[in-house]
Amino acid sequence: MKHFTIVSILVILLTVFVYVLLQAVGLLPTQASSQAVIIDQLFDIHIGIISFLFSLIVVFIGYSFIVFRRNKLLPDEEGQHITGSSKLEIVWTLVPLAVVIFISYLGAISLAETRKIDPQALEVKVTGGQWYWSFDYPDYGITSDALYLPVDRQVKLSLTSMDVIHSFWVPEFRVKQDVLPGENLVKELRFTPIETGDFMVLCAELCGGAHAYMNSPVKVVTEGEFQDWVDEELGNFPQDPESLGERLAKNNGCFGCHSVDGKDGVGPTWKGLYGSEKTLVSGEKIMVDEEYLHESIVNPNSQIVLGYPANVMAQNYSELFTDEEINNIIAFIKSLE
Numbered sequence: 161m162k163h164f165t166i167v168s169i170l171v172i173l174l175t176v177f178v179y180v181l182l183q184a185v186g187l188l189p190t191q192a193s194s195q196a197v198i199i200d201q202l203f204d205i206h207i208g209i210i211s212f213l214f215s216l217i218v219v220f221i222g223y224s225f226i227v228f229r230r231n232k233l234l235p236d237e238e239g240q241h242i243t244g245s246s247k248l249e250i251v252w253t254l255v256p257l258a259v260v261i262f263i264s265y266l267g268a269i270s271l272a273e274t275r276k277i278d279p280q281a282l283e284v285k286v287t288g289g290q291w292y293w294s295f296d297y298p299d300y301g302i303t304s305d306a307l308y309l310p311v312d313r314q315v316k317l318s319l320t321s322m323d324v325i326h327s328f329w330v331p332e333f334r335v336k337q338d339v340l341p342g343e344n345l346v347k348e349l350r351f352t353p354i355e356t357g358d359f360m361v362l363c364a365e366l367c368g369g370a371h372a373y374m375n376s377p378v379k380v381v382t383e384g385e386f387q388d389w390v391d392e393e394l395g396n397f398p399q400d401p402e403s404l405g406e407r408l409a410k411n412n413g414c415f416g417c418h419s420v421d422g423k424d425g426v427g428p429t430w431k432g433l434y435g436s437e438k439t440l441v442s443g444e445k446i447m448v449d450e451e452y453l454h455e456s457i458v459n460p461n462s463q464i465v466l467g468y469p470a471n472v473m474a475q476n477y478s479e480l481f482t483d484e485e486i487n488n489i490i491a492f493i494k495s496l497e
């Protein structure tokens with residue numbers, strides 16, 4: 161009995177110590193959504209349970225090592241033989257069962273809480289592709305490569321993929337949703353940002369070569385700043401073909417593979433592209449003119465640049481863009497000397 165009292169006290173002390181230590185280390189990023197607060201309560205309970213189980217095992221083993229080690233002063237006799245204990249078995253079945261049921265109850269409550277629907281939610285359509293995110297605001301007619309969100313207002317994301325499975329994840333918001341290709345597999349995700357600041361959407365599903373770089377900025381701003389951003393997006397930008405082309409390229413993920421500063425990427429840089437001479441995989445040498453650029457966008461596999469992979473660029477840009485839009489993109493590429 162003496163041993164059990166000492167061990168119990170040690171287990172309690174170590175549990176408190178480990179728990180406080182883990183809290184002090186700060187395992188989780190800031191809580192930037194109301195869902196994060198709820199989810200972190202679950203994390204908190206789990207960290208408590210983990211601290212207790214860790215202490216239970218470590219203290220029993222450590223105590224036995226030290227106190228019950230083979231000792232010359234004690235007679236060298238065999239210990240007591242024990243074969244089963246129904247009482248103990250019932251206890252160690254029922255207690256964990258109760259704990260697991262209790263945790264699933266908490267889980268169900270929290271899940272319902274994090275999925276609460278606010279009819280006033282801001283709608284954003286999210287498209288994931290190899291390797292970019294694109295955000296559409298149907299209420300405003302805006303497409304953006306950064307996710308702008310007003311603080312303290314629920315956002316309802318409808319997520320879809322252009323190609324393979326991606327996963328939308330902002331660690332500070334805690335919620336995560338797989339993004340699937342296919343029109344009838346659009347997924348929904350709701351959360352309410354509660355803190356202004358800059359965050360980052362990550363792709364949490366291994367989706368190919370540049371998966372690790374599939375990040376886009378998330379900017380949580382005040383309602384007023386959000387309105388300013390909307391106004392600017394809707395009109396206050398230059399309307400000449402080059403600027404329009406740059407916006408199209410930026411908003412449709414071209415910059416995920418093509419740089420405009422000469423750096424090599426998944427695809428060739430656009431800097432100095434127009435008027436240059438290119439060698440194709442076929443061995444043919446061509447001069448880059450408007451016709452070539454047009455063909456490279458609407459029918460990329462018709463002429464593959466030497467040293468770069470085929471079948472990487474989407475094949476449906478001719479459906480996605482109007483002729484005028486393609487001409488604007490070409491005007492932008494031409495301007496990059």
Ligand SMILES: [Cu+2]
Pocket residue numbers: 288289325326327363364365366367371374
């Ligand atoms: Cu991805």
